[in-house]
Amino acid sequence: MSLSENTIRYSQLGTSHAWRPGALRQFPVLGVIQLVGVVLGICAAITILIVSDQALISDWKYSPAVYLTISYTISNFLLAAAFAQGVTLTWWNKAIKEGTVLGDLHRYHAQGTAAWAALTAGKHFNFIAFATLFVTLTPINGPLLQRSSTVGSKSLPSQANLQIPITRSLRDGTGVVFGRAFKVALFSQPFKDVVQAYYGGESIVANSTGCPGDATCTGRLPGAGIAVNCSTASVVYNLSMEVIGADGKIQRNPNQTDVFVSTFSWDSFSPGNISLYLKFKDTSATAGELVVKKCSLQTATVEYPITIDGNSSTILLSANTSIFDDVVLSLNPYPTATTFGHISEVGGYAFALSTRFNANMNIAFAGAAGYDLASTGSVGPQFAGLDDVWSNPSWNASHVKITDPTIYLLNQARELMFRTALAQGNSSMIESVKSATQVRKASIYISHYDFLGIAVAISTMSLGVVLVTFHGYWHLGREVTFSPVEIAKAFSSPLLAEENSNSSAEEMVKSAGTKPVQIADPGQVKSLRG
Numbered sequence: 001m002s003l004s005e006n007t008i009r010y011s012q013l014g015t016s017h018a019w020r021p022g023a024l025r026q027f028p029v030l031g032v033i034q035l036v037g038v039v040l041g042i043c044a045a046i047t048i049l050i051v052s053d054q055a056l057i058s059d060w061k062y063s064p065a066v067y068l069t070i071s072y073t074i075s076n077f078l079l080a081a082a083f084a085q086g087v088t089l090t091w092w093n094k095a096i097k098e099g100t101v102l103g104d105l106h107r108y109h110a111q112g113t114a115a116w117a118a119l120t121a122g123k124h125f126n127f128i129a130f131a132t133l134f135v136t137l138t139p140i141n142g143p144l145l146q147r148s149s150t151v152g153s154k155s156l157p158s159q160a161n162l163q164i165p166i167t168r169s170l171r172d173g174t175g176v177v178f179g180r181a182f183k184v185a186l187f188s189q190p191f192k193d194v195v196q197a198y199y200g201g202e203s204i205v206a207n208s209t210g211c212p213g214d215a216t217c218t219g220r221l222p223g224a225g226i227a228v229n230c231s232t233a234s235v236v237y238n239l240s241m242e243v244i245g246a247d248g249k250i251q252r253n254p255n256q257t258d259v260f261v262s263t264f265s266w267d268s269f270s271p272g273n274i275s276l277y278l279k280f281k282d283t284s285a286t287a288g289e290l291v292v293k294k295c296s297l298q299t300a301t302v303e304y305p306i307t308i309d310g311n312s313s314t315i316l317l318s319a320n321t322s323i324f325d326d327v328v329l330s331l332n333p334y335p336t337a338t339t340f341g342h343i344s345e346v347g348g349y350a351f352a353l354s355t356r357f358n359a360n361m362n363i364a365f366a367g368a369a370g371y372d373l374a375s376t377g378s379v380g381p382q383f384a385g386l387d388d389v390w391s392n393p394s395w396n397a398s399h400v401k402i403t404d405p406t407i408y409l410l411n412q413a414r415e416l417m418f419r420t421a422l423a424q425g426n427s428s429m430i431e432s433v434k435s436a437t438q439v440r441k442a443s444i445y446i447s448h449y450d451f452l453g454i455a456v457a458i459s460t461m462s463l464g465v466v467l468v469t470f471h472g473y474w475h476l477g478r479e480v481t482f483s484p485v486e487i488a489k490a491f492s493s494p495l496l497a498e499e500n501s502n503s504s505a506e507e508m509v510k511s512a513g514t515k516p517v518q519i520a521d522p523g524q525v526k527s528l529r530g
Helices: 029-052 064-095 102-113 115-119 127-147 189-199 347-357 379-383 406-423 449-469 484-490 505-512 522-529
Strands: 149-159 163-165 175-178 183-187 215-238 242-244 250-252 256-265 273-280 287-309 314-317 327-331 359-365 371-376 430-432 434-447
Touching (some): 029 064, 029 449, 064 149, 064 449, 102 127, 127 149, 127 449, 175 347, 189 347, 215 406, 215 430, 256 347, 256 379, 256 406, 273 347, 273 406, 287 406, 314 406, 347 406, 359 379
Antiparallel strands (some): 163 430, 175 183, 215 287, 242 250, 256 359, 287 314, 287 327
């Protein structure tokens, strides 16, 4: 078959270096190994993030980010190397294809080896240009993989051995009893400090409990407490401006009504018992029934649900618990004490509650001035709702509504008793915390699989793009490169006329590598010829 003079064909000369196409003969082993390395790099990144997710930082000598950096750096390097071989295979496949022109080979080479040439390809944009740009942008998977592993914390629960000094019943006096009525008028000196800390909301210090400094510990602590028993009743009230008198005539309402009462009371004749009396108006109506609650607070030994902060060495009653969560172990009655000037174990405690929480709110109709509302103590106003009062044009105080303060007051009594029991504890009153657990905050690695997914998708698509450039490798009859010697031979360079067309670049360099060669500018070449 004759060829036109404008067509260069790559032909076989002799049989020592035969042109032997074939899928197995010309299998691009190195390129495939590189692509397998890319796959392994992707798998390594996935494995690193799965294994490190929720893992303790202390268990890793180096952070996952270090291993991810190594993984994607090697993966991207192998991808670029495989792409270089793919571009070479594509170029040579184009070179032996019928109808190829010199410009095609130039563009394939330029666009396959330079991203700028690929970006500015214009109307000559082809798959090689696209592949070059895609592979060039693939390293953006690095920042994505770096972002896919961050540091966080998690709770690590375990059993704990906690011991705390606390008394099971009040032993030290809390108040001094005076007068014929045997009423407490002063706090005892040690208890005064407890009351001041309670009123000020100070934290309760608990040292050497066994709770680690980086943990929060919980459990149930036996100690002096309160057993509560409450009953509920009602009483009629009428705040109307006018009422029917005894004579059957309508008259201005002369009554004053206590719409709120809270009273803690105690006496020396039953020193182990404290009474809480509550009366409150729980509706905005001007007439109806007041709620009446009577609670008996009996001194007892209870199990408190507690929380210890190991970092600050403080102890408190567990959040979201109330006096009704305390388990009563036993009642602790006290004998009657009616000696003048004696120190009461419970009296000062009850006195602290009454001086703090006894309160009263009273409403009476005052004629043209409307309703008078008088308050003593802070509890009533603290739980009073004024929405219905403000909604009335005359600001009618009879519409005041009181929210039930029972749980609040009982929990305040519980809090003060807990503080008192701890304050009276000493080295001879060590109690073990039951069902004790400790929760330590540990620093961990957290994997973000959304970033991992994007990075893996980019790497996988790049892998597919590079794999496409290997298409048609079986049409080539020997290993090919981008060596200028090999390309010069393909274009019938006179310098390599004696070399076999199917020789490798290394073979041609070995046999003809000592031949002198010099590239001159066109003007110099013309002068030499002239």
